[in-house]
Amino acid sequence: MAPTNTSLQDYVDYLKTGYWQWSQGRDYKLPDLDVAIDLRGLEDNPAQLAAARLAMQQWSAVVPVTFREVTDGAEIIFENIAPGAFFTQASKLLNIGQTFWGGNFQPGGYGFQAFLHEIGHALGLGHGGPYNTGGYYWTDAIFTKDVWPYSVMSYFSGEDAGFGSSAYATSPMGADIAAILQKYLPRGTVVAMNTGDDIYGFGGREGFRFGPDGLASNAGFAIHDTGGHDVLDLSGSLYGCRIDVRPGAFSSVNARGYNIYIYPGADPSPIEEVRGSNSDDRITGSAGANTLLGHGGDDVLRGEAGGDRLDGGAGLDQASYETSATGVEIDLRGGTATGGDAAGDVLSGIEIVVGSRHADRLTGNDERNALHGGDGDDTLIDGGGNDRLVGGAGRDRIEGGAGNDSIDAGAGDDTLAGGAEHDAISGGDGADTIDGGDGSDVLDGGAGADTLRGGAGIDTASYATAPTGVAVDLSAGRGTTGHAAGDRLEGIERILGSVHNDTLTGDAGANALTGDNGNDALCGNAGADTLVGGGHGDRFIYAAAGDSTVAAAGRDTIVDFWSGEGDRIDLRLIDADGNAANGDTAFILGTGGFTGAGAEIRVVQTATLRVFLVQADIDGNRIPDFAILVSIVQDLGAGEFLL
Structure with a gap:
């Protein structure tokens, strides 16, 4: 039976109780999230002891659980006396063999993910489907979301479901967070997590830290952050990244697919600053005031709502307002922006602007720009340089300037003017008025009854x-x-x-x-x-x-x-x-x-x-x-x- 694409909540419900009902006919949970643990069984293996401590730390970083070390009355007893990895409810025994996954328990590997997984069982989470000890995604999974990007309790990598090259989890993931919160806290409880100024990615704390290669580049984690000025830093990545810091969104970084998840907690803007790589990145901000830094490469920056700072850095970089609910006005000469999602934005190092589906006014600077109006009755003004101006649908007004410009108005009755140099101007569909201005220009009216004025040249x-x-x-x-x-x-x-x-x-x-x-x-x-x-x-x-x-x-x-x-x-x-x-x-x-x-x-x-x-x-x-x-x-x- 193929997996079913149902809601995330359906998958969360199965992690909470569905698996236990299937496997044992009853639920399993601890009395509360103040958990007594006994680590003495790992003292003979420092690597496992460190991994267990870090795995518990990672659970505490995304849900309000506290782990207390005790020598008597423990609710989780860590051991490594048997091969394999498992948790037994009756004895409270959480076992991970010393040679499991080759004895490597560093973050970014399956050995560390196994600690996160078994702690999840001990806290009351089941598998994501009716399977145990093994399984195959296309026959055993019942939810399409039953993969590691959603849950450390899954047996299946994201590659099984077409999520790209998967990373190993270094924290509980989004469905795990939701399942624990719903299992232990009253519905609607506001949870404060990581309220200081935190860094995730390169330069972040262990468990949320990337490295340029090796296991450190293979991490996947969820961010549950509700306060402070927080940074997602991908500046050390050797690959172009697709970054989205909106609540509920995934990012694909370090040549892995869907390996960062932004948990939709109490803060509508969990990450305030994003630092891209030196390759070609696509960075999407949230509803708050974000700082998006493209660094090197040809980047696409989309700030969404809020007064954002968009800095493309080196390369040919784009500021995109495609999803703005109203028109925007952008002037690259001073880096100013007003209207819609652009209100309060400050732009630097931006060569390309993509407007909304409404009436936009986009002005270039002395650099080589590309201005795309999109739908709506747009005004595009060349600030100088050899520019490409694309009006899109609507009645557009486009003015070329200094430099050899390429103007494409798209559908609609447009008014187009070249500048001082040799321009290529296309009116597209509609009754267009095209004035080449100075220089030797090429005018293409397209369909419709057009007026073509060559001007000088x-x-x-x-x-x-x-x-x-x-x-x-x-x-x-x-x-x-x-x-x-x-x-x-x-x-x-x-x-x-x-x-x-x-x-x-x-x-x-x-x-x-x-x-x-x-x-x-x-x-x-x-x-x-x-x-x-x-x-x-x-x-x-x-x-x-x-x-x-x-x-x-x-x-x-x-x-x-x-x-x-x-x-x-x-x-x-x-x-x-x-x-x-x-x-x-x-x-x-x-x-x-x-x-x-x-x-x-x-x-x-x-x-x-x-x-x-x-x-x-x-x-x-x-x-x-x-x-x-x-x-x-x-x-x-x-x-x-x-x-």
Whole structure:
């Protein structure tokens, strides 16, 4: 029978009484939590004696139990006379063999955990399921929570249930604490535990102390702390840590899974300060005022409610307000924060900010920032540097600044502005207004009727992500098909089409039109245009002789002409003899010099391999009237022209 995912309280109830009812038909408990113990049976083994004392100390650190050493009338009698580990109710004998787990009883090993386990039996806790002396998680456990991260009374490591690489417990765990408190104290009793200024982790007291390697790195413990300024220090860890100090939360540290538990006691903010490792950490604070120190690595800090201090340290660090119930306002220039979970926060060493699902205002600083607004109508302001600004859903207002910025507004009708340098701006879905500002910018309006203003510089309207072909005409300043439908374009010099069939038309200036894949139609109009068809069969259309002049200043360049894919140069709209009154005259393609007959085209090899000059004599004076520079993949012959 597979374990059942029931509530933690169901599991606690089984530890309290369920196991005893299954195994012996009656409950077992001591009269109270003032417990008389006899340690004389371990005096011949100093390591076991020290382990027993520390194990009792660890129980007393998380529940209000007192252990008194006596020589007569003991309620727990420690011995090591038999192999194995067990507690016998009738004789009060708690036995752990001297060679149990290789005779190693240091914290962080199974030998020490066995002392915690057997003391739990002596205090009245059973196993977490109907098993004894052995078992297999998937057949013997009845609760999914019946694993070491929840209880030292379990037989099963967290790995059995997918909790990652398990640690050995160095204290009773969360379900053990709850079971003892409920078994011995009236419901609702407020318990004060560890009310001083305590350190857990690296630099902490024994039993709650980590080391960088060996058994000391393999510890797992629960923290039940109700007062003082308390620190969880993972600064010595060699691995990135996932730390969460909210009551009832687990942390996974030192390359172990779910090995620190914050018991939900009387203090809603049991840990006031967290020190991360020099690797990539994710640190979540509690409802109180926390200090979260990321140290080295690329860290994610989430302070939750309360006036928190978030210090990312070295690396590329993030302050996250994703769970804030209301919008936040963050200004990295001064490290100030207001609104929602950010109220009272002070930020330093933070390069990335993630806003809430509400209306946020996020401002960067001179460093390289990433600002993510999330849902809501957000305002994102670049403080300088090469930044990434992401609006998310909602009607966002995003302002770039100095530096080469990447702006992605997401869904919604957004207002976006680049800054002084070369920006990449994407509007996403919705009717967006995009102003590139100074610099050579790339503007992608996405779906919706967008307004794209290039501003100063050589600016590009990009439709590279469009799901269907587009039609864009810079001379009219309009888009009419697909993602371009309804778009208005101003100050745009370049167009990047989709991977589908596009129609791209330039204006009187020098344009660059790139069709990308698809069967595209490119018409540069006047000016020295650069035309790139991309893959598949493209048409390069010329409507007048003035569209590409003999002089280089107004001459077009076709960059990737490939006849094998169906590329064609289309001259059918040009009146070949220059006299529209006498009807249409077609060009004639020749191989030698002009004959003076007019309406002639010739292809001339330039000094560069596979670069040809296409020239046309319209009026018959043997002088070219227009010319196109063509870079080809295959030879350029009569079949490559539409005349």
